[in-house]
Amino acid sequence: MSLTEAATPSLVVSGTRIDIIERGAGRPLLFLHAENGIEPALGAIEALAKGARVIAPTHPGYGRSELPKGMRSVDDLSYFYLDLLDQLDLRDVALVGVSLGAWLAAEIAVKSTTRLSKLVMANAVGIKVGDRETRDIIDIFALTEKEFIEIAYCDPAAGRRDYKALPDAEVLAAARAREATARFAWNPYFHNPQLKSRLHRIRIPTLLLWGAHDRMLSEAYGRAYAALIPGARFEPIERAGHFPHQEQPKVFAEKVLAFLGGK
Amino acid sequence: MRVYQFSEQPYFPAWNEHSGTLRVTFPNRKCDPHVAADLFHRYYDEYQLTDELGLDIMVNEHHQSATCMCSTVVVGLAVLARITQRARLLVLGYPIGHRPDPLRVAEELSTIDVISRGRLDMGFIKGIPYEIAASNRNPTELMDRFWEAHDFILKAMTTHDEVFNWEGEFFHYRQVNVWPRVWQEPHPPVWSTTGSTSQARVLGERGYVMATLGTGYGTRRIYDAYRKSFVAKHGKAPGADRFAYLGLVAVANDEAEARRRGDLIAGYVRTSPIVALPFRNPPGYLPPEDQARVLRGETPPRTFTRSGRVINMQTATIDELMDAGVLFCGTPDRVYEQIVAFCDHCGGMGNLLMMAHGGELSHAQTVDNLTLFAREVYPRLKAFKQPDAEEAANAVAA
Numbered sequence: 022m023s024l025t026e027a028a029t030p031s032l033v034v035s036g037t038r039i040d041i042i043e044r045g046a047g048r049p050l051l052f053l054h055a056e057n058g059i060e061p062a063l064g065a066i067e068a069l070a071k072g073a074r075v076i077a078p079t080h081p082g083y084g085r086s087e088l089p090k091g092m093r094s095v096d097d098l099s100y101f102y103l104d105l106l107d108q109l110d111l112r113d114v115a116l117v118g119v120s121l122g123a124w125l126a127a128e129i130a131v132k133s134t135t136r137l138s139k140l141v142m143a144n145a146v147g148i149k150v151g152d153r154e155t156r157d158i159i160d161i162f163a164l165t166e167k168e169f170i171e172i173a174y175c176d177p178a179a180g181r182r183d184y185k186a187l188p189d190a191e192v193l194a195a196a197r198a199r200e201a202t203a204r205f206a207w208n209p210y211f212h213n214p215q216l217k218s219r220l221h222r223i224r225i226p227t228l229l230l231w232g233a234h235d236r237m238l239s240e241a242y243g244r245a246y247a248a249l250i251p252g253a254r255f256e257p258i259e260r261a262g263h264f265p266h267q268e269q270p271k272v273f274a275e276k277v278l279a280f281l282g283g284k
Numbered sequence: 285m286r287v288y289q290f291s292e293q294p295y296f297p298a299w300n301e302h303s304g305t306l307r308v309t310f311p312n313r314k315c316d317p318h319v320a321a322d323l324f325h326r327y328y329d330e331y332q333l334t335d336e337l338g339l340d341i342m343v344n345e346h347h348q349s350a351t352c353m354c355s356t357v358v359v360g361l362a363v364l365a366r367i368t369q370r371a372r373l374l375v376l377g378y379p380i381g382h383r384p385d386p387l388r389v390a391e392e393l394s395t396i397d398v399i400s401r402g403r404l405d406m407g408f409i410k411g412i413p414y415e416i417a418a419s420n421r422n423p424t425e426l427m428d429r430f431w432e433a434h435d436f437i438l439k440a441m442t443t444h445d446e447v448f449n450w451e452g453e454f455f456h457y458r459q460v461n462v463w464p465r466v467w468q469e470p471h472p473p474v475w476s477t478t479g480s481t482s483q484a485r486v487l488g489e490r491g492y493v494m495a496t497l498g499t500g501y502g503t504r505r506i507y508d509a510y511r512k513s514f515v516a517k518h519g520k521a522p523g524a525d526r527f528a529y530l531g532l533v534a535v536a537n538d539e540a541e542a543r544r545r546g547d548l549i550a551g552y553v554r555t556s557p558i559v560a561l562p563f564r565n566p567p568g569y570l571p572p573e574d575q576a577r578v579l580r581g582e583t584p585p586r587t588f589t590r591s592g593r594v595i596n597m598q599t600a601t602i603d604e605l606m607d608a609g610v611l612f613c614g615t616p617d618r619v620y621e622q623i624v625a626f627c628d629h630c631g632g633m634g635n636l637l638m639m640a641h642g643g644e645l646s647h648a649q650t651v652d653n654l655t656l657f658a659r660e661v662y663p664r665l666k667a668f669k670q671p672d673a674e675e676a677a678n679a680v681a682a
Contacts, residue, residue, distance in 0.1 A: 091453075093425065163309075163417070165561050184579040196575035203567035204424040 029085070032078070034105045039086035040079040045070030048138075048281065050115040051106070052077040053122030055144075055264055056202040058194055059084055062119070065266035068274030073115065073281065078105065080125075082201030084194050095121070095147065095205050096213060099128035106136045115281050117141040119266050121206060124213075127250075130227075131219040140223060141277050142246075143230040144238060144263050146211040148220070150245045158211045159237045162203065173263040175234035180264070220249040227253040228280045230273065232265035254280075285627075285634055285665045288374050289334040289654065290342035290530070291641040292352040292552060293327045293360075295320060299350060299551070299644075305560040307349040308417045320353060326647050328363055333651060335368035337658035342374040342637055347418035351555050358392045365400035373400055376475055376495060376528075376637070377409030380437065381430030382419035386455055387462070389433070390440035394466045402467035407475035407495070408434055414559050416566045424568030429454050441471040475528065479586065481509035488513035488522065495637060497530035498553070498597060500608035502588035507630050508680045521677030524634030524670035529626070532611040532639045535619050535656045545653055546602050546613035551643020553597040553610065590629070616660030623661075624668055631676030636665070 029040045040059070044066055050073035054062045059079045069075045081101060082088035092098065102125065106114065114137050118126035124147030130140050151157050161169050170180040184192050229247040231240055240257070247255040256276060261268040298314040299306065331341055343360040346352035354360050357375045364373050373396070383389055397404040410430055416423045432452050439448065440462045447461040466472065475493040478484050487494045488510035496506055507527055514522040532553070534546035557564075565578055577583070585594040589607040597610065605611035609629070612622040627633045640657060641650040 093422075162566060163560075163562050168562075185581065189576070192576045192579055193572055196572040196579060199567040199575065200424055200572055203422065207422040207424070208420050 029079075031085075032105075032108075034101060034108055035089075037081055037087045037089045037092075037101070039081060040084050042066070042075075042077050044075045044077070045073055047073050048113060048115065049073070049111045050075045050117055050277075050281070051102075051111065053102070053116070053118035053125050054080065054083070055118075055120035055122050055266070056198065056206070057264060057267075058198040060191065060194065061264060061267040064270035065273050068270045069117070069277060071274070072278040076109070076111070078102075080122075080201065082204060083198050085190075088201065088204075093204055094213070095125050095128050098125050098205065099132060102129050103133060112136055113138040115139045115141065115277075117143075117277055118145070119143040120146055120263060121202065121211075123147070124211070124216075127216060127220065127223070128213065130223045130225065131216065134223065134225045137225055139281055140225055140227040141230060141280060142227070143258075143265050143273070144232050144235050144243065145229065145246055146206070146238065147213060148217045148246060148249070149209070149212050149214060150242050157238070157242050160210070161237065162207075169237075172236035175232065175260050175262045175268055179268050217249060220246075221251060223250050223253075226280075228276075229253055229255045230265060230276055231255065231257045232261035232263055232268065233257040233259050234261060235263040237263045285524075285636060285668060285670070286340055286372070287636045287638050287657075287662055287665065288340040288342040288372070288528075289331070289641075290344070290376075290637050290639055291327055291330065292344065292346070292639075293324065293354045294552070294555075294643065295323065295350045295353050296551065296644045299555055302350070302558065305558060305563075306351050306555055307346070307414050307559040308563045309560060310348070310350055312348075314350065315353075324353065327641075328367065330641060330647070330650050330654065331364060332367055333654060335371040337654060337662075338370075339638075339654070339658055339662065340372040340374065341368065342376055344376055345379070346412075347415055349414075351552075351558075358396070361392075361396045361404070362399070365396050365403070368400075368403075371403065372405055373403050374405035374475065374637075375407050376405075377407030377477060379411035379415055379419075380408050380433040381426045382411055382415060382421045383433065386433040386436045387440060387457055387460065390437045390462050393437070393472065394441060394462050394464055397467045397472050398464045400467075402472075404468070404472040405475055405493075406472040407477070407493075408437075409477050413566050413569050414563045416569065417563050422568070423566040425454075426569070438471055438474075441466045478506065481506055484509040485513040489517045491518060491522070491526065493526055493528055493635065495528035495530065495635070497637070498587055498610065499529075500587045500595075500610050501590045501592070501626075501629055502586065503529060503609070503626075503630055503633075507633075508676075511631075511677045511680045515677050515681065521673040523673050524627070524632035527630060527633045528635035528637055529630065529633050530637040530639065531609065531623070531626070532605070532613075532642060533619065533636075533653070533657060534611065534613040534640075535616055535653055535661060537615060537656070539614055539618075542614045542619075543602055545645060545649055546605070546611050548645040548649070549639055549642035550600075550602065550605055550611060551645075552639060553600075553605070555643070557598055616656060619657070620661050620664050623665060627668070628671055630671075631679065632670040632673055634670060 123142035123145030174180040231243045247253040258265040536542035
């Protein structure tokens with residue numbers, strides 16, 4: 022399935038039109054995609070839809086979603102999604118995000134958990150753990166795409182894309198994803214210096230999933246992140262790298278749904 | 285025609301020691317400061333000679349690079365404002381979108397304009413992609429920062445009777461009042477560079493001097509885009525003085541020596557693109573549609589010969605560089621003819637940004653190259669009658 026080829030439903034939130042898909046039924050699950058966009062998440066979204074009503078927007082600036090002028094941080098994005106939760110009047114929402122989407126989930130949850138019941142963050146970025154001369158997160162913009170794929174994936178074949186063969190819309194989406202990610206995460210690099218001191222405000226059950234073969238981030242980074250959120254659990258996912266939802270969609274969905282079903 | 289002599293002030297002794305990149309990550313261990321000092325003094329001596337010979341001067345900056353030691357234009361301009369007497373001092377350019385503090389830029393440039401007694405030409409540029417890594421400026425908003433910095437600097441230079449307030453998207457000041465006041469009224473001439481027709485249209489509307497480099501016999505297309513928007517906005521054709529072009533120049537009394545010099549100067553175009561792949565195309569530097577083409581491996585050709593053939597600057601022969609109008613090379617007669625033919629192609633080009641030094645060209649060769657050009661070629665270029673501006677503009681409209 023290719024989203025960019027088919028007609029995708031869209032939604033206008035605070036004057037900005039974004040693509041949004043909905044799959045499955047039951048308790049609402051808002052899925053926030055990673056910096057590589059919605060397409061690589063489709064397998065995980067289908068798997069999650071077996072146990073939840075999955076609502077999966079394409080972030081402003083990604084895919085075909087508009088990017089309003091002045092939106093330039095994950096903090097800005099978090100207010101956009103708080104508006105979306107209000108607009109759709111969603112309650113008891115399970116908020117699930119991967120990487121940049123997990124950072125976004127944390128930024129939402131520190132502001133308000135009124136509409137949230139549980140939080141799942143996979144291979145989350147968003148905080149600074151080491152000292153000022155320690156690079157917590159590999160500088161992906163100083164790598165070729167080939168080099169990036171080799172450190173980001175357990176099986177690099179899962180991340181390779183043949184741009185010459187892909188439809189125009191998907192190549193354009195890849196270019197927009199790269200640009201939007203730079204807009205939100207260039208400087209400070211993939212983190213918000215204020216976020217760390219706010220994480221204690223997250224008082225809903227939280228699970229940090231971690232693709233164990235991620236070499237863009239270390240597992241120590243993930244564990245440090247989990248330690249800052251009261252009561253958060255940490256669970257590795259084997260045979261997956263930075264995008265566990267893409268490399269192990271079934272395992273990813275099983276772990277998320279088990280967490281949502283548990284007490 | 286005006287001629288601005290330009291050197292990147294290269295640290296060429298390290299050029300053979302790199303492993304795939306001369307910029308960004310090439311360790312500065314390769315730079316011996318004693319050698320660098322000798323080179324700097326030599327390059328400033330050559331600029332001083334340029335002034336004495338009656339030519340104008342251009343400086344630029346690049347960062348973390350062995351191709352260009354000048355990492356801040358202000359230092360070069362400050363030296364030149366004091367050691368030269370009459371040359372115009374063109375900075376092309378100042379990457380103002382990268383700078384954290386445009387008030388500081390306004391202060392620096394005003395001071396240079398005053399010390400030089402009004403000889404500053406003020407080129408504001410976006411900066412090539414590799415500069416992003418050094419400034420860490422977000423590439424996706426670089427042009428928005430550029431234009432806000434531009435607006436602020438010009439307002440700071442032209443406000444004389446009261447302080448003003450600025451609370452923009454990127455910059456915030458509450459008591460702006462630049463001392464010293466700029467020498468040239470209302471402010472030093474504004475220049476910029478581009479390689480694209482879309483940016484040429486923007487510059488044409490503003491009437492700024494527009495420079496291109498490496499565009500060779502593909503330059504006319506860009507100039508015409510400028511002409512069209514200039515005419516639409518100003519109701520008349522832009523004169524040749526609105527256009528500038530960077531060309532390598534090698535002159536000698538015999539062809540063989542001229543070609544030897546041309547080959548050495550071409551070290552500039554051969555080393556300039558040696559930079560690690562990821563730094564060449566930062567996200568957001570190009571619009572997404574162009575980035576998508578880059579992802580597909582399609583990069584638009586940039587340098588064309590007179591017959592429309594595309595050349596690769598890094599591997600081109602001397603003859604190809606000459607065919608493309610990238611290098612003007614030969615005896616004074618030949619060089620004059622080549623430059624004039626290029627002006628005709630452009631429909632008028634009034635400012636030659638001349639690299640009479642580049643790469644490993646020696647001091648003696650540079651001195652001779654400059655002197656011969658100034659005595660044998662420049663007087664004829666000054667007398668040269670540019671193609672008719674109205675005619676060139678009408679040809680675009682037609």
